[in-house]
Amino acid sequence: MENLAKAFLKLRKEDFSLLGAIESGMRDHEWVPLAEISQLSGLSARKAEYRLRLLFEQKLVSRETLHYEGYQIDFDAYDLLALSDFVKGDRVSSFGERIGVGKESVVYAAEGEIPLAIKFHRQGRTCFKHVRRLRSHLTDLPRVPWLYAAALAARHEFQVMQRLYPTVSIPRPVAISRHALAMEFVAGHQLNKITLSNPQDSLEIILEEVGKAWSLGIVHADLSEFNIIITEAGPRIIDWPQATECTHPHAQELLERDLSNVLRFFDRKYRLKMPQETALERAKEAATS
Numbered sequence: 001m002e003n004l005a006k007a008f009l010k011l012r013k014e015d016f017s018l019l020g021a022i023e024s025g026m027r028d029h030e031w032v033p034l035a036e037i038s039q040l041s042g043l044s045a046r047k048a049e050y051r052l053r054l055l056f057e058q059k060l061v062s063r064e065t066l067h068y069e070g071y072q073i074d075f076d077a078y079d080l081l082a083l084s085d086f087v088k089g090d091r092v093s094s095f096g097e098r099i100g101v102g103k104e105s106v107v108y109a110a111e112g113e114i115p116l117a118i119k120f121h122r123q124g125r126t127c128f129k130h131v132r133r134l135r136s137h138l139t140d141l142p143r144v145p146w147l148y149a150a151a152l153a154a155r156h157e158f159q160v161m162q163r164l165y166p167t168v169s170i171p172r173p174v175a176i177s178r179h180a181l182a183m184e185f186v187a188g189h190q191l192n193k194i195t196l197s198n199p200q201d202s203l204e205i206i207l208e209e210v211g212k213a214w215s216l217g218i219v220h221a222d223l224s225e226f227n228i229i230i231t232e233a234g235p236r237i238i239d240w241p242q243a244t245e246c247t248h249p250h251a252q253e254l255l256e257r258d259l260s261n262v263l264r265f266f267d268r269k270y271r272l273k274m275p276q277e278t279a280l281e282r283a284k285e286a287a288t289s
């Protein structure tokens, strides 16, 4: 959605009740029947039908009328429900620009007690729909796995960040709702987008941070120049949904892959060469100190 804040401000309290009702109903139905939406939202069927028509025009709900009148929500409405939660809980006071779009998330700037980045996870949509199409005869598949896949990814990322912060240099995790994670906004530049005056120092600090995460039982598993932000106070590592326990059978391999991604970047951009074994030693030193 282009303008989440605008869409948010247009909605009334009863619209959020309707979207929330559809969200709940989707646990049991692919298309939630109007009668159930009315019951779950506490709105009369007439009122519900009228407001749902407006939500449909705003493309916040989809409708299916083949067998009965049923409704579904997609990520746009799920985003708005999460945002509404943050606003109600006084986590977010204003909502700003889109600052990042990845294959598996959309990130917005916002304000709360501190400047925030809100990451809306997007996992599960394409791949699960695909799976369901292929296996539509199976009844034991969850009906709306995208909703759960995205929420699970967000929860995992949040829990990992809570374990790492503040020992490891990452954004402070602030709040979570559904598939949305509110965290401290990190002012700086992605490592791949700037030219460092002292690349050796930055590389050493990054290895140290990787080591500290390892000492807390975590390997990032998606580390690269795209997931490191350089601030005035040094590098900060973001994007933790893939994080894996050090006890995982592939943890060592993932750690080595993380390190080699970083080493490859410093070699390519700065002609700075460090053997993989040295990097591994540095990280493990930081882990035990």
Ligand SMILES: Nc1ncnc2c1ncn2[C@@H]1O[C@H](COP(=O)(O)OP(=O)(O)OP(=O)(O)O)[C@@H](O)[C@H]1O
Pocket (backbone or CB within 6 Å): 099, 100, 101, 102, 103, 104, 105, 106, 107, 117, 119, 171, 183, 184, 185, 186, 187, 190, 222, 226, 227, 238, 239, 240, 241
């Ligand atoms: N805390 C933050 N402060 C400032 N900018 C952020 C913050 N978190 C994310 N961003 C911006 O949003 C972009 C996307 O965030 P992130 O890397 O976490 O997800 P992603 O790359 O979409 O995830 P995936 O790698 O799964 O596709 C980042 O590259 C960065 O520009």
Ligand SMILES: [Mg+2]
Pocket (backbone or CB within 6 Å): 102, 226, 227, 239
């Ligand atoms: Mg990323």
